[in-house]
Structures are given as C-alpha cells and as structure tokens.
Amino acid sequence: MTLEVRKLAKTYGNGAQATPAIKELSFQVREREFICIVGPSGCGKTTLLKCVSGLLPATSGEVLLDGRRVTSPPEQMALVFQEYGRSLFPWMRVEQNVRFPLRRKRLPRREADRLVSQSLAAVGLSEFVRHYPWQLSGGMQQRVAIARALAYQPQILVMDEPFASVDAQTRADLEDLLLSVWERFAVTILFVTHDIDEAVYMGDRILVLSARPTTIEETVAVELPRPRDQVRTKELAEFAHLRGHVYRAIKKRT
Amino acid sequence: MRRLRELGPQLLVPALVLLAWGVWSARAENFFFPPLTDILASFRANWLFARVPTDVVPSLERMLAGYALAVAGGVGLGVLIGSFRLVRWAAGPAVEFLRAIPPPVLIPFAILTFGIGPQFKIFVIAAGCVWPVLLNTIDGVRGIDPTLRETARVYRIGALARLLSVVLPAASPRIFAGLRTALSLSLILMVISEMEASTNGIGFFVLQSQRSFAIPDMWSGILLLGLLGFLLNAGFVELERRLLRWHRGAQASALEGA
C-alpha cells in the first residue's frame, strides 16, 4: 500500500476573495509507516487531511492510493476526528457504533462479531459494549472511535489531532495505546498534531508544514528506538534534539 | 409524609376549583352551567361506554388516519427538502404560503372535492397537520452535525443506510417536537371538521347537543374532548421520553462538558 500526494493545492473561494490554504504539497507514505504532520496554527493541516481522505476536492494536484486517484473516501482508509463526541452516533451503543461501518462490507455475522470484539479488546473497552458513548469519558469515547476505525480493517488510518481534546494524562495513555495498535494491526498511520512532543514521540517521520499558503517546510526523520516509552524515550538526548529542531522549523517561518 | 407535602400544593388548586364549581353550579340555576353532578351523570351515560363505538371510534379513526398521512408526508417531504438546497429554494415560498392558510378555510374545498364523508375530514386533518411535521423535519435534517455526516461519508455508508441509520435518528428529536404539535392539532381539526359536516363523532355530538339544548350532554362531550387531549398528550410525552432517552443523555453530558 502506498499513498502519494502529488503537488496538492487547495484554494477556497474564487476571484478576488480566493484564499490559498495549501500552496503545494508533495510527499509519499510507505507501508506501515507512522507519519506525523505538524505545523503552525491555521496552516491547513485539517484541509490536507480532508483532501487526502477524499472529503474535499483539491484545486489542483492529486492524491494517489495504490496508484489510483482519490476522489471520494477510499475503502482502505479510515478517519478519526478530533471531535470524538460529534463523530460517534449518540443513539447507538458502543458496540453498534463500532459495528456500523462493517455493514457495507457485508461480512458474515460471525466475522463481524469477531472484528468488533477484537478491536474493542485492543482498546481496552470490552466491558463497555452496551454503554452509550455519552456515558463514557472523553478518552474512552476517542478509544471507541479508534476501535471503530480498526474494526473497519483499513490499510491506512488518518487521524486529525485525535488527542487534542483530552487531558494530558489520558493523552499519554492514548498515545501508547495507538502505538501498540499500530504494531499489532500492521496499519499505516497519518497523524496530524499540533503537539511537537507527541509528534516526535510517536512518528517515524515528521512532515513540518509552513504557514499559509502551506508547503512542506521540512521532513524530519525520527530514529529513536522502538518500542517507545513515555519516560525513557523522552529522557534521551536525541529526543530533546529532535524536539528543538522541529520547534525551530515551525517557528522559523511564522 | 414528605411525598404528601410535595403533592399538596399541586393538588390544592384543582381540588379547590372542582369544589367551587361543584358548589356554585349546584346553587346557581344557570342554564348554561348545569350542576357538576348532572354533567358527570351525563358523562357516564354517554361515554362509559354507550357512545364509544358510535362516536368515539369514528372520531379517533379519522383523526389517526389524517395524522398518519400527515406524518408520512411531512417526514418524507421534510427529508427531501432538508437534504437538498435546490429543493429548499424551489419549495420555500410555496411552503410558506400554503402553511399560512388556516386549515379550517380548506373545509369547503374539501367537502367540494370529497363529499360529506370521512374523507374530507381526513384530508383537512392531514392538510393541517403536515406543516408542523414538515417544518420540524426540515429543521432537524438541516441541523445534523456536519461531523456525523462526514463520518458517514468516510466509512462509505450507502445512501439508504445513511437515511435510515444516520439522518432520521439524528433528526428525530426535532421530528418528535413536530409530531407532538401535530397530534394536538389533529384533535382540533377533527373536531372542527365534525362540527362543520358530519353524521357522527364527538365534535358532531357536542354541537348537536348544543343545538338541541341538551346542555349536560354538551358539557360531557367537552369534558371528554379535554380528557382525550390530555391523555393523547401524556401518552405521546411518555413515548417520546422512552424513544429519546439517548438524546437526553447526550445533551446532559454535553452540558457537563464531559
């Protein structure tokens, strides 16, 4: 599975009121990579994700998934939003929420059951299958959203600042959960965040975006050892070095 | 004991009112306001259960038929209009005008078209009740959180599944508000159409009693209508409470900033 973004550009509006959000972006994502995207506020990170996932048409350039143009949400891709509260269906229980996208795939009942219970177990929510999303905490709701994406068996998981709306402690737990899920399910992850520490902690590569009109400022390879650890990895000199590097790259152009 | 203290104030006024009315009507020899005991006797004679098959059942049948039509049409059209901007633009002024027509005014037209039978009544009820359902459905569909819609798109949910499993449930709180208004409206329009032209029914009975100066009977009919209105409303509220439990839960947790 390869994802290729080629000369992607997005301008909102036309004529005199045209606002160029993305000037030009080109990058490749290889199978099983964990790519983090960071950048200054308002630099079009969300726009990029929407174009990559086919929710928004690009003004020019293209997105290719396994060589085929992405014009609408592709089957191999799952998206996790920042606002978990608004992306889970409040009239469905946790189990039904996770199962919902599987309907389209027309799997035999037993197979669907297996996928659902497996992904809920992977995020540690097996005991909450009968709950409604709003009965759970923010962190748990986001885990449900992740489980839903996992059950869908995507090849690439696209995540838009998924941990921005939870507290620091929960965020650390969710980061580690995502890393273990990534290893276990062998998915490729495209992860947008505004948190530099998070990007360095989790990623293989970091794409640093510039301010609007957005381009790729720099690509930073992260060669920290895996498995990552919240304490040990962050104590490494290399971690601090990378962190500073990325920070300066963002601030330089702002 | 505490229960009694809570219920006390709530029961006080109704009890006083009934008492006052009972006493006054028994004393005053007012033709228009017969003694409460007479009214209750008449109520028992008519509605428990002599006239139920001859008047109550036909009335309720017409009411529910008109209501069902209004709901089906209102929700169906409402989803259509709410989902497509072009349809909204095109239908907008026409809807604004049609809904402003006071439904009773359509009765002569309905009688002209359908004759004096149950059909014209069902038509009037449906024509009046469709608007609260329609407008609330439109609002409900338009107000669906864009994130929910995007989620459905990302997971490539098909159009029918989107409609049944996402759009309708998401819009259902608003739709229920419209259904509730339409229910009390259907009772009103049923009564009006029966008073205008009918051979049976509760509305017909009440007017007929007045014309033949059977005043206690008239009051018993009014009482029955009040009771029906109250019961229908209470029943609907209960139904709504159960079906929309998830909505109250979601709202409550949203308020707490969970």
Place this chain on the structure above:
Amino acid sequence: MAGATGVLAPLVVLELLARSDVLPQTEFPPPSVWLQVLLAQLPAGGFWADVLLTLEGWAIGLALAALIAVPAGLLIGSSRLAYQMLRAPIEFLRPIPSVALIPLAVLVFGTRLQNKVFLVTFACLWPLLFQAIYGVQDVDPVAIDTARGFGFGRLARLRLIVLPSSAAYIATGLRIASSVALILAVTSELVVGVPGLGRTINVAASSGDFALMYALIAVAGLLGLTLNAVFARVEAWALRWHPAQRLEAGA
C-alpha cells in the same frame, strides 16, 4: 428564481388541467379565473369589510389574551410556589381543544363578535402563558445575582433584566398565538357563521361560486402569511441580542 418557479409551476399545471377539462371546470375553475374574481371583489366594500371583521376578532382576542396571559405568566414564572400550585391545572387545561368550546360560545354569545373573541382569547392564552413562564424561568441567574450585588431592588431587576430577557420568549409566543388566533377567528366564522372571511367562503361554496371560494382561501393564506411575517420580524428584533441569533448571523 427557484422559489418563484416553485409557486408558479403548480399554478400553471392547475391552469392547464382545469382548462383542458381534466378537472371539471365548474368545481375546479382555473387559477386565472380566481384572479379575475378576486380583482372584481377588490373595489366592492363587502370584501374589505370581511377582511376587517376577521382581523377585528383576531386583534381583540389576541390583545385580550396577551393582557391576561403575559402578566400572569410573568408572575407564575417568578414564584416557585405559584408554579408548583398552578402547574397541574394549567397542564390539564392546556390540551383541551379550544374548538370544543364552540358550542358553549354559541350558547352564551350567539353569533356575535364576542363569540369569535372568546374563542380566540381562550386559544391564545396558552401559548402566551407558557412562553411568559419559560421566559422568566430562563433568565440567566448570573445576571440577576450581578444586579443584586450592585444593589438593584426587585422592581428594578424586573424592569431591567427579567422583562427584556423574557421579551424574546414573549415575542415568540405572540408569533405562535397570532396564527392560532387567525385559525380560531376563521373557524368561528366558518362553523358558527359569525361574519367574516370564513363565513363568506362557506357561503360562496354552498352557492356554487367556486372561483370566489378559491380566491378567498388564497386571501386567507395571504393574510396569514402577512401576519406571520410581521410577527416573525418582531420576534427577530426582540431576539437580536440572543446568543443563538448572533451565532446564526455570524455563521
């Protein structure tokens, strides 16, 4: 553009259906004939007299209902005890279809104006009462506490905070009550024969003047539309400072 098409297209279809006799022309005269008949009515005094009579009942009933229900609602809303005590009877009386009282109105008032006014008033009491109560109950307690902290007395608080805040709700109540009032006014004219648009429509229908019937139905609709628009404007003005309104304007 699209909206105009939405209105004109059905009219054109009706016109064609009627003229080609698919719909029998006697019972379903084409819309062009309605227009003709309506225009012929305009100079005649009778037409305007009818409109005014309907509006008269509508206006008096609505005003009476407002005069009774708004102060009552404000009072009940501000006293928890009063609300507790009166809640049950109000909730019981509320679903009573006002039209059930038509025969009573006929008995007591005959077919005079008072009949219409009585029905309109009774029906409009409820939406206005409830909106007034909700309006008071929904006043931001923080605003009240702030005023109290600055030493404003009860009356001043009522005037400066409660009233403007509930005005929005009352404006909504007026809008709802306005269409209820029109419905009841027309109903008493139709069913009982109190003079007004409703009665004239009935008479037109029973004497076979169907074009006039359609024309007057359309007039009733236009009347309703105009009244709705006026009260919606007032409501929007009263709500202009409300957060929900501000959000919409900005979005």
